Amino acid sequence: MKVRAAVLREMGLVDPYEQSKPLTIEMVELAPPGAGELLVRVLAAGLCHSDLSVIDGSRPRPMPMVLGHEATGEIVELGADVADFAVGDRVVFSFVPMCGHCEPCAAGRPALCEPGAQANASGRLLGGGMRWHDGGQQQLQHHLGVSGFAEYTVTSAHSAVRIDDDLPPEIAALFGCAVMTGVGAVINTARVAPGESVAIFGLGGVGLAALLGARAASAYPLIAVDPVLEKLALARELGADVVVDPTREDVVATIREHTRGGAMHVIESVGNEKVLAQAYAATRRGGTTVTVGLPAPQRMLSIPAVSLTAEERTIKGSYMGSAVPSRDIPRYVALYRNGRLPVDRLLSHRLTLDEINTGFDRLKSGQAIRQVVLFD
Ligand SMILES: [Zn+2]
Numbered sequence: 001m002k003v004r005a006a007v008l009r010e011m012g013l014v015d016p017y018e019q020s021k022p023l024t025i026e027m028v029e030l031a032p033p034g035a036g037e038l039l040v041r042v043l044a045a046g047l048c049h050s051d052l053s054v055i056d057g058s059r060p061r062p063m064p065m066v067l068g069h070e071a072t073g074e075i076v077e078l079g080a081d082v083a084d085f086a087v088g089d090r091v092v093f094s095f096v097p098m099c100g101h102c103e104p105c106a107a108g109r110p111a112l113c114e115p116g117a118q119a120n121a122s123g124r125l126l127g128g129g130m131r132w133h134d135g136g137q138q139q140l141q142h143h144l145g146v147s148g149f150a151e152y153t154v155t156s157a158h159s160a161v162r163i164d165d166d167l168p169p170e171i172a173a174l175f176g177c178a179v180m181t182g183v184g185a186v187i188n189t190a191r192v193a194p195g196e197s198v199a200i201f202g203l204g205g206v207g208l209a210a211l212l213g214a215r216a217a218s219a220y221p222l223i224a225v226d227p228v229l230e231k232l233a234l235a236r237e238l239g240a241d242v243v244v245d246p247t248r249e250d251v252v253a254t255i256r257e258h259t260r261g262g263a264m265h266v267i268e269s270v271g272n273e274k275v276l277a278q279a280y281a282a283t284r285r286g287g288t289t290v291t292v293g294l295p296a297p298q299r300m301l302s303i304p305a306v307s308l309t310a311e312e313r314t315i316k317g318s319y320m321g322s323a324v325p326s327r328d329i330p331r332y333v334a335l336y337r338n339g340r341l342p343v344d345r346l347l348s349h350r351l352t353l354d355e356i357n358t359g360f361d362r363l364k365s366g367q368a369i370r371q372v373v374l375f376d
């Protein structure tokens with residue numbers, strides 16, 4: 001079938017993207033779903049910083065690619081051998097497909113699924129298939145098994161989680177990356193207990209979702225760090241006890257002062273190794289620094305090595321919030337419905353597909369939290 005989609009053909013074009021247009025809106029060909037796959041009508045797709053990292057080349061991927069990894073939609077057709085879904089089901093995409101059988105999957109860590117990681121790195125679906133072609137019959141890569149910036153997409157059934165039908169699409173999409181990653185970093189990776197101090201570096205969609213998660217977990221005090229004043233104001237509204245602008249204050253000293261020597265958990269969502277070193281310095285003795293950021297591959301982290309031993313410090317990475325998507329997404333949706341996880345506050349802009357390059361300019365300059373493309 002013919003589908004309108006946002007295609008990235010070349011990484012590293014200079015901004016403003018409104019002019020250089022790294023994403024081109026094209027009519028492309030989408031093949032029917034193969035065995036174990038779903039055809040999904042995409043209803044909404046969010047713009048995430050890791051899309052930007054593919055666009056600017058700091059997270060290289062095979063090209064050309066139909067971009068987008070945070071999305072929701074409605075199943076319109078089942079491939080062969082799909083037992084767990086029906087036409088009409090609403091789903092959120094998980095950007096790591098979960099095979100269910102490899103060692104990490106068997107150990108309850110599907111965010112590290114090995115065939116899933118392999119498929120994602122090669123721009124293919126979990127079963128190895130590629131379903132996109134452009135007008136000239138060139139194959140287009142899948143983005144993390146999702147390719148959400150398109151009217152329709154084909155995905156592995158192992159990349160989908162069923163959700164409630166009545167959730168507004170622009171909210172549902174957020175659960176696929178920002179919420180699963182941010183809330184999961186607090187709940188699954190850091191395992192924050194009530195009354196423990198938490199500091200969050202970087203208040204994009206993921207960082208603010210982590211803030212909501214820490215609030216839901218009754219962290220105290222809850223400290224938010226970002227150089228954008230509007231984001232600090234929003235963080236306060238969402239429950240931050242202390243906000244810190246690192247361009248005006250000594251961020252490590254301020255956090256130490258409010259936490260008697262450092263926060264028990266520090267979540268870093270910026271994707272910059274210098275900020276990660278700062279986050280480590282702001283972590284207390286016996287505490288844990290969790291990073292969800294994705295620095296460019298050649299970046300190295302430098303920290304005082306002895307502190308790991310002498311202060312029993314821990315640094316943990318958190319990919320996709322160490323999530324079990326089929327367990328966590330319904331839980332987070334329930335918390336949202338109950339008012340304890342107001343993820344709708346992360347939604348800052350609604351876009352059409354044609355406005356997507358401008359949206360990435362806005363994301364890059366820090367003027368947006370979560371922007372969502374809506375399809376009708
Ligand atoms: Zn993302």
Ligand SMILES: [Zn+2]
Nearest residue numbers: 099102105113
């Ligand atoms: Zn697996």
